Amino acid sequence: MPAHEVPASAASPEPTPEQPAASKAGRNLPAAIGVGSALGLGVILVLVYAPMVWVGVVAAAIAIATWEVTKRLGEAGIAVPRIPLLLGGQAIIWLGWPYGATGGLGAFAGTALVCMVWRLFDHGLAATPRNYLRDTAVTLFVAAWIPLLASFATLMVQQEDGAGRVFVLMIGVVCSDIGGYVAGVLFGKHPMVPRISPKKSWEGLGGSLVFAIIGSVLTVTLILDGNPWVGVLVGIMLVLTGTIGDLIESQVKRDLKIKDMGTLLPGHGGLMDRLDSLLPSAFATWLVLTALL
Template sequence: MVTTGAGAPSDEPRRGSPETTQQPAKKTSRAGRDLRAAIAVGVGIGAVLVATLLFAPRCWVVLCAGAILVASHEVVRRLREAGYVIPLIPLLIGGQVTVWLTWPYRSGGAVAGFGATVVACMVWRLFMQDNRKRPEPFAGSPSANYLRDASATVFLAAWVPLFASFAAMLVYPKDGAGRVFCLMITVVASDVGGYAVGVLLGKHPMVPAISPKKSWEGLAGSLVFGITAAILTATLLAHKPLWVGALLGVVLVLTCTLGDLVESQIKRDLGIKDMGRLLPGHGGLMDRLDGVLPSAVAAWTILTLVR
């Protein structure tokens, strides 16, 4: 799963993190990426996805389950560094339950798994110790910041495992592999178009307070590339009418861009640049899933409900 949003990646400053230590400078593109590493990692991930969908489509669910395990852990680690008290164990187990229940029960399984995860996390947080220095009577009390921590946990349970369950559900119909290709190819095309046009022509920032390097020109590039890719994949691989492909393209570009902006804002709130360093040239896995996850919800909705 690979994505950013329209234009270039965001450039949130690093603060309050071990990653602030001085390291040798690396060659980066104008947009701030280690472009060679980013391309190599992207091609490698793409090859794995293509091979999986061509030869063992149901293994897509395995990839989704593994991805949310890593991504959830990345976000929890960052939240804990910022002082949040997040129940990791029920979140990780519940995330797996949410995705795997889609295999026998489809959308009903996803909703049931998400609900059970939320309940388990809310109860678990009641008994977690908050050891940060606080005035009495809240010092060391599980009640300190319960509402904040529980809200962040519920948000995370929806953002990663619930949204990923929609990606998993794409593969179950007879043309499931084609539907997953619709999602992934459109998201990648949107990313590439936004990145290229944003770097070459970007002059008008979209939301400089959140992501200074994203431009309206980049969004236009994302729309052109993304809609073209969606029309081709939806008509050829998912056997949908041309207008459905065009609708899919517009919606996926918008959800991909908004997903990236949401994560950029979260990273700004936390004072970090990346969720992790797992993928050279990209950051953490969650930095590549930020646009894919909400786009998976949109893709499943359109390809399932729109005839």
């Protein structure tokens, strides 16, 4: 998810008639705003009128994101056992409903074991597996990266004021993204990690912190009736984990030599390109709110 970015060079080539003009930060801004608004409205309606439907929304999202990532890995020659990974991801999400964190962690362990065995024999009992260690390591990385981290978003909705807790997460991430985008485009001059994500700037990071802290303080106090200092901590954690999540996906895409994980969402890329900062932020928000509220 692009945030706190350095403006693109003025020497960049003009877009062709077939390609919509991108913003200074490299987005097709009208498409990005339209898609983001539609997704946000859908989340609001679910959380207000049917909070437990959120579990199904997350389950569908991680299935699509996992498919996108495994497809890209397959194109790079990495043999990830897609079927047990997809089914295991669903188990991680849905077993958290009746059994809480224990169910999710148990399903993750089971998924890891099944994937290791599947990769061992996916070419038959007589064949010798190739790149077994690499492929299983990447598989476990994907299982932890997508369904395990996403499961904390579903654990939150089952808690007291669960819908409100998810609102704190979503609004905080949106505020961080908006603050980083605005500050990065207007003031971004000093790249933060140019070898991984050259458009990210320290000025944008500052904008993310300001917006995320303000948004989190307001949501924690007004929605959850919590201490404002909890909101400050949530805002800081959301920016740190969101930035880390964004950088992780950027490095994965660099390793795979691709620009986006998919093309499902105009202006954003694939669904995974939208979830990159949300996944670690879900865990951070769950941890802070569970410990302090």
